Amino acid sequence: MKKIFASTEALVDRPTHYCPGCTHGVIHRIVAESIEELGLRERTVGIAPVGCAVLAYEYFNCDMFEASHGRAPAVATGAKRSRPDLILFTYQGDGDLASIGMGEIIHAANRGEKITVIFVNNAVYGMTGGQMAPTTMPGQYTTTSPYGRDVKDVGYPVRMAEIVATLTTPGFVARVSLHNPKETIRAKEIIKRAFAYQAAGTCFTFVECLSTCPTNWGLSPREAEKWLEEKMVPYYPLGVKKRPEDFQEEQHGAS
Amino acid sequence: MPKIEVNTERCKGCERCNDACPQQIIGMSDQLNNKGYKYAVVFDRPRCIGCRICAIICPDVAIEVYVEGTQYELFQY
Numbered sequence: 001m002k003k004i005f006a007s008t009e010a011l012v013d014r015p016t017h018y019c020p021g022c023t024h025g026v027i028h029r030i031v032a033e034s035i036e037e038l039g040l041r042e043r044t045v046g047i048a049p050v051g052c053a054v055l056a057y058e059y060f061n062c063d064m065f066e067a068s069h070g071r072a073p074a075v076a077t078g079a080k081r082s083r084p085d086l087i088l089f090t091y092q093g094d095g096d097l098a099s100i101g102m103g104e105i106i107h108a109a110n111r112g113e114k115i116t117v118i119f120v121n122n123a124v125y126g127m128t129g130g131q132m133a134p135t136t137m138p139g140q141y142t143t144t145s146p147y148g149r150d151v152k153d154v155g156y157p158v159r160m161a162e163i164v165a166t167l168t169t170p171g172f173v174a175r176v177s178l179h180n181p182k183e184t185i186r187a188k189e190i191i192k193r194a195f196a197y198q199a200a201g202t203c204f205t206f207v208e209c210l211s212t213c214p215t216n217w218g219l220s221p222r223e224a225e226k227w228l229e230e231k232m233v234p235y236y237p238l239g240v241k242k243r244p245e246d247f248q249e250e251q252h253g254a255s
Numbered sequence: 256m257p258k259i260e261v262n263t264e265r266c267k268g269c270e271r272c273n274d275a276c277p278q279q280i281i282g283m284s285d286q287l288n289n290k291g292y293k294y295a296v297v298f299d300r301p302r303c304i305g306c307r308i309c310a311i312i313c314p315d316v317a318i319e320v321y322v323e324g325t326q327y328e329l330f331q332y
Contacts, residue, residue: 001323015315018314025316181308221269
């Protein structure tokens with residue numbers, strides 16, 4: 001009997017605290033597999049956020065650091081600038097990155113820090129009990145928008161991958177989803193590619209992962225996958241938004 | 256013959272593998288594990304094709320896939 005699929009060494013053998021059906025576990029495993037397959041585990045440092053993934057340092061079998069709310073890209077910048085041989089990744093949710101950490105991520109991307117940002121977008125603040133996030137869909141019911149998100153009052157959801165992709169500094173920006181096996185396999189390819197770019201010292205890399213939150217959406221895991229596919233994927237189009245190969249210095253006045 | 260092994264104590268009963276299985280041979284148990292969740296079980300073992308999709312989509316890394324001899328890989332992962 002040959003084992004063709006098992007947990008990787010970069011993931012601690014410990015049950016996670018996530019709710020049933022939450023795709024955080026899949027993203028953890030994909031990140032760990034990418035690090036392991038590229039042979040980077042011994043020199044990888046992860047930055048855990050505040051949010052549902054606050055205990056991510058319990059699950060990754062590499063050096064981990066806990067940053068204050070939204071400041072993971074700033075912490076990663078410091079670590080990467082003092083030790084350029086390290087591989088840095090931050091693992092942030094949408095309350096962490098798109099709300100309080102908006103300034104940090106934009107400036108880290110604009111400086112072109114050679115780090116990998118894994119942004120988990122599940123359209124709601126998970127850990128604190130399902131409040132409205134900047135990425136909450138129009139009309140979505142949350143504990144702080146009990147009549148649905150009113151776009152006249154609080155505006156439309158923030159498309160982080162597009163915002164980061166508008167910056168001139170070269171970078172790799174992509175959006176993936178985890179609602180079915182096909183997109184999960186594609187997510188693995190993209191995340192592995194992001195780590196490969198960083199290992200080669202190419203550019204800033206940013207991967208947005210559309211994720212489900214069955215508990216705070218008030219749906220079963222099966223309904224949540226369908227809701228993500230029907231409501232979120234049309235608003236947040238999937239795919240690679242920006243590639244470092246497309247950058248041409250002459251266009252932007254560099255001498 | 257390919258087979259999967261479910262770690263019943265890690266399974267949280269989210270039923271994602273039930274929908275993902277292309278052979279539709281995974282269902283939920285009648286019993287509960289120590290955490291109080293129903294866990295995934297394979298009803299029709301000989302029909303497993305070792306495609307790994309259940310393991311790829313499992314959020315809790317509860318599924319391991321084994322094969323005997325050479326296995327035709329349906330996709331790269």
